Amino acid sequence: MMMSLLADAGPQNPLLPDTSELIIGLLCFLIVFGVLGKKLLPNIQKTLEERHDAIEGGLERAASAQAEANRTLEEYKAQLxxxxxxxxxxxxxxxxxxxxxxxxxxxxxxxxxESIVAAGHAQIEADRRQVTTVLRQDVGRIATDLAGRVVGESLEDSARQSRIVDRFLDELDAQAVRAEAAGAQGAAK
Structure with a gap:
């Protein structure tokens, strides 16, 4: 039947579809578009929103992590x-x-x-006194022997001997002091 309708209509333009096919095609398109709009579009919209939230949340988390890292870095710098x-x-x-x-x-x-130097000076002074005493005795003994030989008699009286020796040594000390003073004055000029 359909063929007979087509044959009766005459020559058909291949670029223009039949009106009934056009209406049926349009109705099918609207049904498919409606089903896709009701079922598929909400799922696509939901997926896009989840991706958007994930991206925005990731950026917020990254910004938060960056801020935390900066705070930690500043703390480390302060501690350093x-x-x-x-x-x-x-x-x-x-x-x-x-x-x-x-x-x-x-x-x-x-x-x-200073302690060692002071002890050394004290030891030197003690040695000097001891040597002076020994020298006085030796010089006194030698002087007495010599005087006894010159006089021809023995000068054994120790008190007299000691006075003579002390007077002789004191005169020698005085001469030594005068000589040192004269030498110091000559050096100063």
Whole structure:
């Protein structure tokens, strides 16, 4: 039947479809478009919104992580600066302690040196006194022997002998002091 209708209509233009086919095609298109609009479009819209939320949430999380990283970095920088300051303070304190210890050791060395020098001077003075005493005795004995030989008699009286020797040595000391004073005046000129 359809064929007979087509044959009765005459020559047909291949570019223009039949009106009934056009209406049926349009109705099918609208039904398919409606079904797709009702079923598929909400799912697509939902997926796009989820992607949008995921992207926006990821950006927010990234911004939050970046801010946290910046805060942590600033904290580390502050701690590092504090540690450097503390290290400088400790170094300076150690330097001061070292200087104080060196000064203390120098003072102790100076005290020990002065003590040793004083002990040396005291020992020298004691030795000088002892040598002077021994020399006085020896010189006195020799002088007495010589005087006894010159006079021809023995000068055994020890008190007299001691006075003579002391007077002789005192005269020698006075002459030595005068000679030193004259030498010092000559050197000063």
């Amino acid at each position: 600066a504090e540690a450097r300051h503390e290290a400088a303070r400790i170094t300076e304190h150690a330097r001061e302690q070292g200087s104080a210890i060196i000064a203390e050791m120098r003072e102790e060395g100076q005290r020990q040196r």
